[in-house]
Structures are given as C-alpha cells and as structure tokens.
Amino acid sequence: MKEKDSIHVFAPATSANFICGYDILGLALEEPGDEVKLTRVNTPGVVIKKITGDEGLLPTDSKKNTVGACIEMVLRHLNREDLGIEIELNKKMPIGSGLGSSAASTIAGLFAINQLLGEPLTRQELLPFALKGEELACGYGHADNVAPSLLGGITLIKSYHPLEVINLPTPKELCCSIIFPHVEVPTRAARQILRTQIELKNAVHQWGNIAGLISGLFLEDYGLISRSLEDKLIEPIRSILIPEFDQMKEIAKELGALGFGISGSGPSVVAFTKGLDKAKEITEALQLHLKHKQIGSNGYSSRINTHGAIVIK
C-alpha cells in the first residue's frame, strides 16, 4: 500500500477477562473508543499537537504518552526516525474505567502510523509494540485489551512467551451492557489486592468455566456460555471496590443477562446478553439504579466489534 500524508483512525474500547478468563480473554466493543489523527510535517520527530477529551489527565510529552511512545518505537523499528509526525488524540472514552482506555489510545496510534506508512507491518506484528505501550501506561504489559482493540472480536491470549493471540468465534447475537460508575479504581490497585496464591480446587473450577466458555463460543450455545460466565476467584475480591456491585448483578440477572461481572480491573461492570435490545434494557436499569444511589455513570450497549481498529479517513 502507498504511504499517506495524513490519516485518521478509530480504535475501540475493550472489555478484558470476559468474566471467567482472567488475563487471557478480551473482546472489542462497537463503542466507545479513541480516535487518532496523524499528519506528516517537515520537522523530524514525533510531537503531540492536541489531546481532547482527556480532561487534562494525559501527558503531552510524546515520550511519556503511550501514543507518542509507540509511534516512536515503530519508527525506530522501521528506521524511519527521520519522519516528522504530528499527533492529535481524541479520547472518546473515560480513562481508568476498566474499558481499556490506554489500550485504545495505544492501538489507535500504532494502527495509524502503520497505515500512514502504507502497512509495512501486519496487525499481528503490531502487537509486541502494543504490549510495550501498555507497560508504559499501566506498569504491566498485558495484551487482553490491546489484542481485541487491534484485531476485533473475542481474543484469547494463549501465551505471552512467545506471544500467541487467537481470534475466537463471535456468536452473532452476543452483546453487552457496560456501566462505568463514576468512582476510581486504578488498575495497579485492583491487581495489588489480588492474592498471589489460589486454591487448586478453585482454579480447577475456573478452568472448567473457561473450557465451557470457549466451547460455547464455538458451538454458539448461549446456554453453555451463560453457565460458564462465573468467576469465583477474582470477582469476590475486586468487586469490593465497586459500589452496588451485588445489587447490579442481581438486577442484570433478573432481567435475563447471560452473565455479569467486572470489566477488566473495573470499576466498569459488564452484562452479556443475547441481543442488543436486552443489553439496552439492562444498561438503562443499571444506570437508573446507580442514579437512585446518587452515583453518576456512563452506560454503553454494544454488539461485539468484529473488525477492531479502522481507518475513518
């Protein structure tokens, strides 16, 4: 493909873990997500020209910002450090929400520079750069958000060394309702409260669910998916940090959610549904419940995004 002078891309928000698949599963949403616009300029170097929608939270120093740092990594890798690139990042999603905010920015940046340069790398080849970006942003290079944001659909991180990512089938009617309650739970803190040791028998229960979920996705068996969406290991600990978690779970289950749990490390929660109407119904009910408790929230009802990052213009 030909190189371009400017590019404008979108990378979707993601929900990691898929309830029972801690650190190995993730999926891409139709909305929200981040936009990155790159423009070639004559002066060599990568510069962040503008960030919108971040409420002043993100570093504008290109080396400290995951978008800038990742673009620099790719340029270095391709021996193209002579280029001048101006970045505009439009964050169209909340930061620190458990929806892969840093991952969406990272992927938007990586996908954009690769498109600008005429696709010298495949999507899979961009992944190692994304891992380094996540390490910069979160202090831990996990792939369960960047992989689905880049590739779309439901992704399995089969292993990290070597990095192997597998696209799982997406059942056609699988949708989700996502609620981001306006409380802060930094990823680092959410990881730190986890126990480093777990009971073998609980691990066995969990991998039964994981195996059931993967089978359910391949068989497009919503009953099996539903019976597998259970997390007795991480949820009991992390949910303590999320206000109204148990009540929201009860509401979602009563309304017919296939499963309910924490999105990534929270505080967002996710209900999986069969059909978008059901997702919308649950989103509305959960937001109303939080409102009664004087807790603000963002709500999203989304199909699974099967294409990942895309060029807008």
Place this chain on the structure above:
Amino acid sequence: MKEKDSIHVFAPATSANFICGYDILGLALEEPGDEVKLTRVNTPGVVIKKITGDEGLLPTDSKKNTVGACIEMVLRHLNREDLGIEIELNKKMPIGSGLGSSAASTIAGLFAINQLLGEPLTRQELLPFALKGEELACGYGHADNVAPSLLGGITLIKSYHPLEVINLPTPKELCCSIIFPHVEVPTRAARQILRTQIELKNAVHQWGNIAGLISGLFLEDYGLISRSLEDKLIEPIRSILIPEFDQMKEIAKELGALGFGISGSGPSVVAFTKGLDKAKEITEALQLHLKHKQIGSNGYSSRINTHGAIVIK
C-alpha cells in the same frame, strides 16, 4: 427397548487430564478396556460370579466391588431390587495404571445393567451413578475417566455441581501412545502430593493452555493443540513418582509427539500424535527405552475411541 436375559459389554480405558486439563478433561481409548457379562438368575440379589484378569486384587463381595455396587444402585433407583443378577468381570487392562481401570469396570457394569433392562436411562443419566462408583473405588468421585469411558471421545467436565459433561470434537487423526511402566502409584498418593495452593500466575498460564487446547480441538489445528499440551502445575510434582519420565518425554518429543505427559495420576504416560503410525513408533521407542533400564511396561497405540461403552453380544 426390550429387556434381555443376558448381556456382554465393553467399556474402554481412558486417559484423564489431556496434559493441561487437570480434573476437567478426559478421553477414551480404543484399547485396552474391561468387559462385563450379566446374566439374569432366579434368586434375587446381585452376585459376582467370576472376576478374571485382576490377579486377585479386586473384592468379590458385590457391595464392595464398584461393578456390583453400581448395579445395585441402579436397581434400587429403578425399584427393581427383586431381580437376580450374576456378574462376570473380565479385566482386560492393568489396575492402578492411570488408565481409568476402576472407571472402565464401573461403566461396563452400569452400561450392562442399563442395556439388560432395555435402556430405562440415558447415558448421561448413568453418570451420577458412575461418580458414586468412583468414590467407592478411589475415595474421590471424579468424572474425568467415567465420562469418556461412557460417552466416548474427548469429554469436558464443565462442572460438578451440577454435573455438566460436554463432548468436545475429536480431530480425526489425533492418536495416542500410552506406556504403563510397571511401578505402582496409587491415585490417592498421587493426589496427596499435590499442593492445595498454586500461584495465580501459573494458573493463568494453565488456563491459557486449556483455552488454546479447546480452540485447537474445534479448529482441528494440530499446531495449536501441540502448543497447548503443556502442564507446569501438576506434572513437575507428579512426574517425580514416574521413573524415566524426563527421558521418555525427550524421546517422544524428538520423534514428533504433539505433546507428552502423565495419563491421569500416572504412572502411565501418554504421547499425543497426529496419526496412528507415529503413535506406534513412539510406543515402541519408549518401551525399548524402559526395557534398557530394566523396567517392564505395557504399551498401547490407539486412536481416540469416539463411541464409548458398547454391547459386544
């Protein structure tokens, strides 16, 4: 179906765990296995008439033998305790081998009585009785041997409460080489040496492999299956009890095994292969290696048995 006066059935040996799926996966072999013959007699009660091939190891008291006890359970459940049943058990496989010896006997008994009575129960409905039989025989009611012996193929025990067993797809060319070295490792001991606590990060690695294996089975992707057949949790501990384990693993891998590990709780080991010829080659090489080390062994090369227990006559 009509009731019968006598029946003769076969239930296959099984290999539990499938390397990375501790306590949730199992698969049925074409050989070896156990045979049970039931004959109606006029005197009410269940009597063991003959056991062959067990070297005098199994109890002949019907209430203490898993075959007799399971048949009595089914008769009680169906209110048919008035019946007189004579049992002949022909053990055509080693006991305490890690090939589901007790499970094969249990399933042969259950399948036989159900056939004799004209199939009042489905195969799935026989499973809870089989779990009780395993509890009697091993002190622990696990399903990863009885499920594949009964149902055939590769089975996933998705959960125990409630019991949910799923038949996974069997890739056509998947075969295995099984070696039973003549040393004794009782299931109870093999379970007891396991740690009850494991590292969360190791558990995550393991469920990445499980998810990869399940995906590989659905995709019939032998490469992915091979990369997923790894167990860093149980094998390092249990393999200590198995002579020449590391050497056998090296030989099997060098000959092109997809994966190598412990069958159930051992001491049998299993190498998975693409194709039966490869399995035969590995079986021969491993038995030869053990012979050089003055260790006797049984060797089996088998396709995956996709039908489970069957009526012989």
